[in-house]
Amino acid sequence: MKLSELLAGHDHETLRGDPGTEITAGTCFDAHRVSPGSLFIAVPGHREGGPESIGPALARGAVAVLVDGGAPDLSASVWADTDVCVVRVRDTRRTAAVVAARYHGEPGRAMDMVAVTGTNGKTSVSYMVESVLRLAEGVSVGVIGTAGSRIGDELIPMPRSVLTTPEAPDFQYLLGRMRDREVATVVLEATSMGLLHHRVDQAHIDVGIFTNLTQDHLDDHGTMENYRDAKLRLFQGLCERAVVNADDPVGAGIGVLMPGAVTTYALDTEADYRATDLTMDAFGTRFTLHHEGRKYPAAIPVPGRFSVANALATVAACHLLGHDLLGLIGALDRMPPVPGRFERFETPGGTSVIVDYAHSPDSLEKGLTTIRDFARGRIITVFGCGGDRDITKRARMGEIAGTHSDLSVLTSDNPRDEDPGTIMDQITPGLAATGGAFERIADRREAIGFALERAGREDIVLIAGKGSEPYQIVGERLIPFSDMATVRELAL
Known part of the structure; x- marks a missing residue:
């Protein structure tokens, strides 16, 4: 497709070259992933690209470049001996969503699109939407999120650098793959940074789901207000209808942004979909689902009020898409466990482990x-x-663990570029303030082993923080490590 066709109707200025240049190898932010025929989009500040990576991108065969309106003028030597087309746009991220969607033929229009945002519950709701549609009606569902991108059980290979909400070129490529495989519904996790950086613009989202807003990601956003506003972008023109948690103050206010297009769910307040009469044990939760004056008995194989809230969001969104309510409710109890989300294992000695x-x-x-x-x-x-x-949450998490646990084992999560001991030092005051028993064991495998050794029959070991992640991030290295695999190995 010609660059001029990709940019048609979008403000731009051709700085050099022929805007009729054919783009034959897609769009790309990462210079090292450019191939001959690519359009390189030089996003300022992008870790794997940006204006400083134009030279390497051209060397790898980029035939056109988009530069940001706020970027400094580049030396003419960058273009020397090339006939590359260079176009300046006001905002490369916004433009990237437009050109990537057009290049792949606006794939979001061909499928039902569901986007889930909120601090907690995005992955669980995504898995639930996939499960109930598959179990109730045999619907083919594509999933884009924390655990990667897949169609059913088939993972779509992508570089490790691809994010939970992929950058626009990768996101539209994945939608194109799913459309070509005749996927009927796509459910995606819309992170705050993904929304802020326009990654899901041009996705043509049918239903946006809001789960909740609590403290997280202040390292990215600075304040809770900024974090909230990033989440709310989903409901400011990116989706046609919304399903929101009316028990959450932020969710309760989304109706102002989308008058007449909001469906609510709740446990504690009146809502379009509501749950009452919750009873739970270690294996799941039973409840009564209320909708339009009728009551439906329901159950999910996961304990907890938060799991019931996720189930209500799932049923509401799928029902809005036109699926049969009774079939959806009946499928809830047959859902497989979500990997790393309250995932349960029982040791031979009778200890329950939850990852x-x-x-x-x-x-x-x-x-x-x-x-x-x-x-x-x-x-x-x-x-x-x-x-x-975000370091401000560390002492608070120590306080929570110490308050609600009989024994806390403080260990390393994904330390990245920080010293694990320093991180634990910042958590410890919260733990110590509760007076609860705790141990510090930096090695995560040793910490899990310590907890299992001290747990008896009917005790419960919660291993929190990493869920289904198959690695531990230490510096720039991804070291293979699975909490559940470690539990199975040590317990048996």
């Missing part, structure tokens, strides 16, 4: 209070905090 992604104060507290509701023995919590992330 959960809880890595924020709110998610850790909800997980522990849920466990306390059905625990018959002690609760032992293994947890840490990620490096190069």
Whole structure:
């Protein structure tokens, strides 16, 4: 497709070359992923690209370049001996969404599109949407999120650098792959940074889901207000209809942004979809679902109020898309466990182990209070905090673990470029203030082993923070490590 066709109707200025240049190898932010015939989009500040990477991109065969309106003028030597077309646009990220979608034929228009945003629950709701549609009606579903991108059980290979919400060129490529495989519905996790950076613009989202807003990602956004505003971008022109948690103050306000297009769900307030009469044990939760004056008995194979809220969001969104309500409710109880989300294992000695992604104060507290509701023995919590992330939550997470656990085992999460000992030092005051028993064991495998050795029959060990991640991030290295695999190995 010609560059001029990709940019038609979008403000731009041709600086040199022929805008009729054919783009034959897609669009790209990362210079090292450019191939002959690519359009290189020089996004300022992008880790793998940016204006300083134009030279390497041209060397790899880029035939055209988009530069940002705010970028400094580049030396003519960059273009020497080339006939590359260079176009300046006001905002390369916004433009990237337009040209990538057009290059792949606007694939979002061909499928039902569901986007999930919020601090907690994005991955769980994504898995639930996929499961109930597949179980109830045999629908082919594509998933884009924390665990990668896949169609059913088939993972779509992508570079490790690809994010939970991929950059626009990768995102539109994935949608194109899914459309070509005749996927009927796509469900994606829309992160705050993904929304802020326009990665899902031009996705033609049918239903946007808002789960909740609690403290997280302040390292990226600075304030909770900025974090909230990034999440709310989904409901300011990016989706046609919304499904929102009316129990959350931010969710309750989304109706102002989308008058007449909001469907609500809740446990504690009146809503279009509501759950009452919750009863739970270690294996799941039963409840009554209320909708349009009728009551439906329902169950999910996951314990916890937060899991019921996720189930309500799932049913509401799928029902909005036109799927049968009774079939959706019936499928809830048959859902497989979500990897790393309250995933349960029982040791030969009768200890229950729960592996959960809880890595924020709110998610850790909800997980522990849920466990306390059905625990018959002690609760032992293994947890840490990620490096190069919001440090203000560390002491608070220590306080939560110490308050709700009989024994806390403080360990390393993904330290990244920080010293694990320093991170633990910042968590320890919160733990110590509770007076609860705790140990510090930096090696995560040793910490898990310590917890299992001290747990008895009917005790519960919660391993929080990493969920289904198959690695530990230490510096720039991804070291293979799975919490659940480690538990199975040590317990058997």
